[in-house]
Amino acid sequence: MALAAARRLLLHAGSRLGRREAVDGARRFANKRVLVETEGPAGVAVMKLRNPPVNSLSLECLTEFTISLEKLENDKSIRGVILTSECPGIFSAGLDLLEMYGRNPAHYAEYWKNVQELWLRLYTSNMILVSAINGASPAGGCLLALCCDYRVMADNPKYTIGLNESLLGIVAPFWFKDMYVNTIGHREAERALQLGTLFSPAEALKVGVVDEVVPEDQVHSKARSVMTKWLAIPDHSRQLTKNMMRKATADSLIKQREADIQNFTSFISKDSIQKSLHMYLEKLKQKKG
C-alpha cells in the first residue's frame, strides 16, 4: 500500500521526482527504469525500458512503467508510443521471478495487482502502440509486445519471443492466453502455450506473434514508419475500432480482478510451484557457470 502512495506522489509530482529535460526541442522524462522521449513525428513518444540486466518487470519497474504510460495518456499532444528497450539484446525477460519466489502472500497480491494494472492500461490504451522488439522477449516480455497494435522484431535468431510459462512449471493466466488467442488464433496458441514455445523471429512472423521482421539496425526506423502510417488514421475511428476489438478481453479481467489476484496468490504460494521456480532460477544461474 506504501507503493500505491508512492505511485500517486510520483504521478502528481511528475517532473519533480522524475527528470524532465529539453534536448534540442525534444522533450524527455525519465524515472529510473523507464525513459520517455518525444522525438521524430509529432505526437510520438519513444518509451525505453532500462532495468538492467534483463529488463525484468520488478514491482518498481512495473510501477514506473504504468506511471509513464499514464502521463503520456494524459498528454493530449501524444498520439502514439514506440515501446522498446535500452538493454542490449533484451527486450524484456518478463515478470521478475524474484517477485514471485520466496515472498509472502501479501507481496504476491500486491505484485499481481500491479501486473494487472499495467496490462489493462497498455492493452486498452487509446494511443497507437508499436513495439520495436530489439531483443529476447519471453513471457511477460512477449505480453508487453502483444499489447501493442503492431510489432516489429529484429532479425536476430538469438532473440526469441513467446509465452514460455509452462517451461517454468507455471501457467499463463487466462488473460495472457486470451490475448495470445486473439493474436495467433486458437490452435497455434493452444500448441505454443502447452509447449512454452519461444519462437525465433522468422517463426514468430510466420505464426503471427510479430507483424514484421527487419534487420536489427532498422527496427527503430521501421517502427517509426509504421507509426507514421497509423497516425494517418483519424484518432476517433481508430480508437473506437480498437476498443471494439479489445473490450471483451479486457472486461473479462476487469470483472474478476480480485479473484484473479487470489488465484495467483494461492497458486504461486504452493510449495510445488515455489520448487519449480527455484529449479528454474538455478538453471539460469548454471547457464552462466
Ligand SMILES: CCCCCCCCC/C=C/C(=O)SCCNC(=O)CCNC(=O)[C@H](O)C(C)(C)COP(=O)(O)OP(=O)(O)OC[C@H]1O[C@@H](n2cnc3c(N)ncnc32)[C@H](O)[C@@H]1OP(=O)(O)O
Ligand atoms: C491460476 C493463475 C496462475 C498464475 C500463475 C503465474 C503466472 C505467472 C506469469 C509469468 C510470467 C513471466 O513473465 S515469468 C518470467 C519468464 N521469463 C523467463 O523465462 C526469462 C528467463 N531469462 C532468460 O531466459 C534469460 O535470462 C534471457 C532473458 C534470455 C537473458 O539471457 P542472458 O544470458 O543475457 O542473461 P542471464 O545471465 O540469463 O540473466 C542475467 C541475470 O538476470 C536474471 N534474470 C533473468 N531473467 C529474469 C527474470 N525474468 N526475473 C528475474 N531475474 C531474471 C538471471 O537470473 C541473472 O541473474 P544473476 O545470475 O543474479 O546475474
